[in-house]
Amino acid sequence: MLDAYVITILTLMAIWSIVALGLNVISGFAGQFNLGIGIYMGTGAYTTAMLTTAAGFSFWQAVPCAVAMSALMGLVTGLPALRVREDSLAVLSIGFVFVFESLLIYLPYFGGPLGISRVPRVSIGGEPVSNQTYMLITFAALLLTIGVTLYLRRSWMGLAWESVRENELAANVIGIYPARFKLYAFMIGGAIAGFGGVFYAHxxxxxxxxxxxxxxxxxxxxMVVFGGLGTVRGAVFGACFLTLLPELFRFVQDYRNLIFGMTLVILMLYEPRGLLGDGSFVWRNLRSLYLRCAAIFSNGRTHAAN
Structure with missing residues (x-):
């Protein structure tokens, strides 16, 4: 049995990794600089909280509804975002965040500033699961999300997103409609972030x-920029590392934020592509080490066969 503290940290790592992968689809794959990922995470969290506390839904019934609502929120926020680009898009997304937060605070239907409490535990066969089992379920959800995002990156949609990210005009010339694929990115990224929000709420x-x-x-x-924007490994690593980092410096409580901030500043100055981003120093060396090990292993097998 794992310690309760370790289970908490590992579960939060998995949850934030799922949310980071959602943002990575929007900002990394499609190149849409979005500072409003909390909207989609919150939509998923509030949808499941309301359905399970007030409507009698189980966790398993609430998940698809929450993901669908988050995708719809991605569509709603993506449509106005089609009219702006880059810095203006970042400002627009910040505005959406404050509108979303204000609606949750001032509309009593959402519980007001106190929010929604007593969100039920996840149950299997009518029995609430333990924290360790919930951690395993969360990691299974993370593996599913990683599989989906890897597939998306290598699919025709991923190629279209890359074209839009690099040059919208050129993408339009070859028959790729940037507006359509931007909306796809907002909807899919929003759905993934909402998926993470569901696990956060429960x-x-x-x-x-x-x-x-x-x-x-x-x-x-x-998290996404720290790990490596546009890469699945970077989003997961950044989320896990930055969830764990404050805990590692808990013994210097008064200086924890200072160390945390300085770590980010130093990294961005000397490794702006992120720690595991394509072409970064760390990733190049890791790939080189892997290729050398693979070559040694391959030669060893060849000699053994002879």
Missing amino acids: FIRYVTPYDFGFLPSVYVLV
Whole structure:
């Protein structure tokens, strides 16, 4: 049995990794600089919280509804975003975050500033699962999300997103409609982030508007950029590392934020592509080490066969 503290950290790593992969689809694959990922995570979290506490839905019934609502929110926020680009898109997404947070605070239907409490535990066969089992379910969800995003990156849609990210005009000339694929990115990325929000709600068992505001959205963006924007490995590594890093420096509580911030500043100055981004120093050396090991292993097998 794992310690409860370790289970909590590992579960949060998996949850934030799922949300980071959602942002990576929007900002990494499609190149749409979005600072509003908290909207989609919050939509998923609030949808499952409302369905399971007020409508009698189980976790398993609420998941597809929450993911669908998050995809719809991606469509709603993506349509206005088609009219702006780059810096203006970032400002627009920040505005969406504050509108979303205000709606959750001032509309009593969403629980107001106190949010929604008593979100039920996940049950299997009518029995609530343990925290360790829930951690395993969350990691299974993360593996599913990784598989989906890897497939998307290598599919025709991934190629279209890359074309739009690099040059919208050239993409349009060869028959790729940027507006359509931007909306696809917002919807799919929103659905993935909402999927992570579902697991967050049932793990914390209490959601408030402040959990999905501007600062959490920036936090997720930092994860993706830190690990390597546009790469699945980078999004997962960034989310896991930056979830764990504050805990590692808990022994210097007063200076934890200073160390955390300086780590990010140094990395961005000397490795702007992210720690595991394509072409980064660390990734080049890891690939080189892997190729050398593979060559040694291959030669060893050849000699053994002879």
